[in-house]
Amino acid sequence: MASGNAIRGSRVGAGPMGEAERGESAPRSRISFWCANKHETRPSFAAEAVIPDTWDCPRCGFPAGQDEHNPPAPSRNEPYKTHLAYVRERRTDADGEAILAEALAKLRGEI
Known part of the structure; x- marks a missing residue:
């Protein structure tokens, strides 16, 4: 028996969305950050954004820096x-x- 829902398996606004509908994307740059556990994180920043010195590693939570061979030391938790x-x-x-x-x-x- 049908549930009476004509738009089954869809949602409002669903459909192919491309740049033609959304407009052009802002220019971006991907910057690599490395933590003390050698995890690499590559967040995307707007081209004109100020890049931070450190970024939190999403895998271990340690601070990550842009120098792969000299990452920041992990913070000491009390x-x-x-x-x-x-x-x-x-x-x-x-x-x-x-x-x-x-x-x-x-x-x-x-x-």
Whole structure:
């Protein structure tokens, strides 16, 4: 049984689209970038665009540069810190003992 959809398997605006319908493409240039893992990335830039010094590698995420033999060094990622690690950076063990003693005294009703 037919579903009643006359334009099955198509979408609005579908059809052959060429330069004749869209207009001429802007002049472009492809620039090679290499990361520390020797991956090559070739993004396309407009001819008059300013080319960046680095580009993120889509395969590994490392920064990539235009010099194949001297790529930029990968950035160093800091490990995730817990809340307790941040507290330990700000307070000494003696401070922690004092705060704990004060909190326990409040709970016991001594203060």
